[in-house]
Amino acid sequence: MRSRTAGRTAAAITASLVAAAGVLTAEALEARRRIGRRTRTAPYADGRYGRGPGTSIRLAVLGDSGAAGLGADSPADTMGAILATALAEVSGRTVTLSNHAVIGAQTKDLDAQIDRALWTRPHVAVIMVGANDVTHLVPRTLSARRLRAAIRRLRDNGSEVVMATCPDLGTVKPVPQPLRAIMRRRSRLLATAQADAAITEGGRAVLLGSRLGPEFDERPEVMFASDRFHPSTEGYSAAAQALLPDVIAAWRLGGEGELLPDVRAADVTD
Missing domain, CATH: 1.20.5 (Single alpha-helices involved in coiled-coils or other helix-helix interfaces)
Structure with a gap:
């Protein structure tokens, strides 16, 4: 029985x-x-920003479509360009931006991006990744382990690292319930694991979901692009403003680094 x-x-x-x-x-x-299907590509924003004497500060951006700037209205509106412009103003130096992010990338794809980024010897590297790990059901312990290895590699090569953790995917309104609630929980748990990984490896972490989630929830028509999934120009501006203090602190902590000839990202071939 x-x-x-x-x-x-x-x-x-x-x-x-x-x-x-x-x-x-x-x-x-x-x-x-x-x-809907993606019909746009991310704006190309690589290049030199600002004016000033001395060696250019080299800023690398790695990660997924958010890092690439998909949804921004123009190159100047991407997260990387906003950070480069602001860092140039604060430092009084030029900033050379190289964006190696790939639309659809997961944490496992960072290694190939780092291969390209290291050609520019970045003083500061900003990573934004994780959303695709959540949607592809990658175990967060595995994602965190891969992230630690990526950050360690950048640090070992002289870069200060700022981790923009996984956004709160519960703010994406086109995703129906209860799937949206599940995505919210999984993205928040991954963000915490990412922050722990970054700090453990000597990097810095900004919990974007906690910082920006409420605003994306309350003003989705402003903060999201027309696809209602990727950030809009306003969304990227908010993300950049949240990251900027840590990017500035990372640059100041890292100092000048090795004095190397300036490298224009546009001149680096993959």
Whole structure:
């Protein structure tokens, strides 16, 4: 009798899990339909910003579509360009920006981006990644381990690192419930793990979800681009402002680094 009861219970649990998986899959497909297919590319913002004497400060940006600036109206409106412009103003120096981010990238893809970034010997590297780890159900412990290795590699090569943690994916309105609630929880947990990883490896971390989530929740029509998934120009401005104090602190902590000839990112081939 007990074995029959146990068997029926197991079957019921299995059926419930299958049904739940089916619901979540259907919701994911519906979310993709609402968001639509990507028809734009990220603006190209690499180059030199500001004016001033001395060796140019080299700023590298790595990560996913958020780091690349998909959804921004112009190159000047991308997160990297805003940071480079502000850092140039604060430092009185030129800033050479090289963006190596790839749309759709996961944490596992950082290593290839670092291969390219190291050609420019960045003084400061900003990483924004994690959203695609969440949507692809990558275990956060694995994501955090990969992130630690990436940050360690940058640090070992002389770069100060600022980690922009995974945004709060619960703010993406086209994703229906309960999938949106699940994404919110998973993205928040990953953000915490990312912050721990960055600090452990000697980097800095900014919890973007905690800082910006409420504003994205309250003003989605302003903070999101037309696809309702990626940040708008206003969204990227808010993200850059949240990151700027840590980027400035990282530059000051790192000092000048090795005095090398300035490298224009546009001249570096992949």
